[in-house]
Amino acid sequence: MVERQPSKLHTRVRFPLPAPILGPILITVPRQGKSADWSYLVSEKNLQLVDVLAAQRRISPYVNKTPLVKSHWLSSLTQSEVLLKLENVQVTGSFKYRGATNSLIWAKEQHITKIFSATAGNHGLGLAEASIHVESDVTICLPVTASPLKKQKLKTYSVSVIEHGEDFDVCEAYAKRMATQKNAFFLSAYNHPEVIAGNGTVALEMLEEVPQLTTLIIACGGGGLIGGMAVAAKAINPSIKIIGVVAANSPAMLASINAGRIVRAFCDKTIADGIWGNLAEDAITFPLAKELVDDWISIEESEIKSTIFEYLDNEGMLIEGAAAVAVAALSRKYHKPKPNDRVGVVVCGGNIAKQDWREILVEHLVGAGKA
Numbered sequence: 001m002v003e004r005q006p007s008k009l010h011t012r013v014r015f016p017l018p019a020p021i022l023g024p025i026l027i028t029v030p031r032q033g034k035s036a037d038w039s040y041l042v043s044e045k046n047l048q049l050v051d052v053l054a055a056q057r058r059i060s061p062y063v064n065k066t067p068l069v070k071s072h073w074l075s076s077l078t079q080s081e082v083l084l085k086l087e088n089v090q091v092t093g094s095f096k097y098r099g100a101t102n103s104l105i106w107a108k109e110q111h112i113t114k115i116f117s118a119t120a121g122n123h124g125l126g127l128a129e130a131s132i133h134v135e136s137d138v139t140i141c142l143p144v145t146a147s148p149l150k151k152q153k154l155k156t157y158s159v160s161v162i163e164h165g166e167d168f169d170v171c172e173a174y175a176k177r178m179a180t181q182k183n184a185f186f187l188s189a190y191n192h193p194e195v196i197a198g199n200g201t202v203a204l205e206m207l208e209e210v211p212q213l214t215t216l217i218i219a220c221g222g223g224g225l226i227g228g229m230a231v232a233a234k235a236i237n238p239s240i241k242i243i244g245v246v247a248a249n250s251p252a253m254l255a256s257i258n259a260g261r262i263v264r265a266f267c268d269k270t271i272a273d274g275i276w277g278n279l280a281e282d283a284i285t286f287p288l289a290k291e292l293v294d295d296w297i298s299i300e301e302s303e304i305k306s307t308i309f310e311y312l313d314n315e316g317m318l319i320e321g322a323a324a325v326a327v328a329a330l331s332r333k334y335h336k337p338k339p340n341d342r343v344g345v346v347v348c349g350g351n352i353a354k355q356d357w358r359e360i361l362v363e364h365l366v367g368a369g370k371a
Contacts, residue, residue: 047193047288049235052200052228055102059198062101062133066090068209068344073314074330080337082330083213085206088319088350092125092153094274095202095225095348096189100126102198103187104134113137116179116186118172120273121150122349123189128157139184141175143167147273149353167267168277190224191280196288200228206344207236215241215343217335219326220253220293221275223285225348230292244293245329247272247321248300252279253289257296262286271356272304272321274349297334299325307331308357309364320352 067086074082087095100123107115114137117127124140131138139160142151145167154161162178165171172188179186188195202225207213216233218226230242246254249270256262262279270276279286299307307324310331311317319327326345329335337343 047196047227047231047284049232051193051197052204052232055098055194055197056201056204058105059098059101059201062091062130063098063201064090065205068206071315071345074327074345078330078333078337078343079339080341080343082337082343082345083206083210084315084327085202085344085346086317087202088317088323088347090349092122092129093349093351094122094126094320095199095346096122097126097129098201099123099190099195099198099224099228101130101133102201103192103194104130104136104138106194107136107185107187108134112185114182114184115139116141116175116182116184117189118142118168118175119146119189120168120276121147121154122274122351124159124161125150125153125157125351127187128154128159131157131159137184139175139178139182141171141178143171147351147353148355150351153351169267172277172280188222188280190222190227190285191283193284196224196228196231196285198228199225200232202346203229203232203236207233210342210344211237212342213237213240213344214341215243215335215337217243217245217326217329217343217345219272219275219322219346219348220244220246220289221250221272221277221322222279222283223253223289225346226293227285227288229346230288234292241294242292243295243297243329243335244289245297245299245325247275247304247325248298250276251298252277253286254296254298256286257290257293260290270301270304270321271308271352272325274320274322274351275325295335297329299328299332299334303328303332305360306364308352309360312361317347318350318352318357319347320349321356323347323349 071082118141164174220226249268252265255265307328
C-alpha cells in the first residue's frame with residue numbers, strides 16, 4: 001500500500017509574483033450578444049503564476065488537496081527520492097476537476113451560463129461535478145468509444161450528455177458546431193487559459209509541500225496539465241526540470257514540438273484514452289510546452305499496460321492509462337534521475353474501465369504463471 005506522509009509545511013508558502021515568462025498568447029474571450037451567434041473579442045494575455053494563484057483561490061473550497069507520497073518502489077528503482085501526486089483520488093478521480101471548476105467559476109463571472117464541451121470522459125466528469133456548485137447549464141459531448149466507466153459515471157449527474165463520433169477529434173468538431181447553433185460557449189478540455197490555470201494548481205500544491213523538488217514528470221495529451229504546471233513551477237523555481245510524457249499511439253504534442261509547429265499526428269487506439277487526440281490549430285498549450293518543457297518521452301502501449309499492473313502490485317492502487325504513462329517514464333528507466341534528485345510524478349487519474357483492468361490482470365497473472 002502507499003505510505004502517506006504528513007505535510008512538512010504547516011503554513012502556505014508565499015510565492016513571489018514574477019514578470020511573465022512568455023510573450024503574449026492570443027486568447028479568445030466570448031461575448032454573448034442578443035443574436036443567435038457568438039461574437040468573439042480577441043485579447044492578449046500572458047498566462048503566468050498570478051493566474052494559477054487566482055485559480056487556486058477560486059477552487060480551494062471544492063477540490064481535494066491530494067496526497068503527495070513517497071514511492072518506495074520507484075525510489076528504490078531509480079536510487080533517488082520519488083514522490084507521487086495522487087490526483088487519482090481527486091474529486092471525480094482526475095486532476096481535470098481543477099480546470100473544470102476554475103473555468104466554470106470564471107464563466108459565471110463573465111455571465112456565461114450555457115456551456116458545451118467535448119471530452120474523452122474526465123473533463124466531462126469535472127464539469128458535471130463543478131456544475132453542481134456553480135449552477136451552470138452544461139452539455140457534454142463524448143465519443144461513442146469513450147470509456148464505459150466514464151460514461152456510467154456521467155449518467156449519475158444532471159447534465160446533458162451527447163455521444164457522437166468514433167474519436168475525440170470528430171466529437172470536438174461536433175460540439176463546437178452545436179455550441180454555435182445553441183448560442184452557447186464552447187469550453188475546450190485543454191485549450192482555454194482558465195482550464196490551464198486551474199490544472200496548474202497541482203504544481204502549487206506539490207511545491208508548497210516539498211519546495212526542493214528538482215523534477216516534475218507529467219503526462220501530456222493536449223497539454224492542459226503540463227502547460228499549467230510548467231507555468232507555475234518555472235515561475236517559482238526556474239531551474240526545475242519539466243519532463244513531458246506522451247503515449248506512443250497518440251503523440252500529437254511531441255510531433256508538433258519536433259516539427260516546431262502544430263501538426264496533425266496519426267493517433268491509434270490507446271488505453272491512455274485521457275491523453276488521446278490531436279491539438280487544435282490554435283492550441284495555446286503548444287507555445288507553453290515548446291518553451292517550458294525540458295525533455296520528452298514516448299511510452300509504448302505494452303509498457304503502459306504493464307505499468308498499470310506494476311503500480312497496482314507495488315502501490316496498491318488501480319490507475320488509468322494516462323497516469324501510467326507518467327509513471328512508466330521512471331519504471332521503464334527512460335528518465336534516469338541523479339541520486340540527490342527529488343522527483344515528483346503526477347498520477348493524473350484513476351478512472352479505468354473494469355474490462356481494461358481485468359484484461360491487464362489476466363494477461364500478467366497468467367503470463368506469470370506460465371513463466
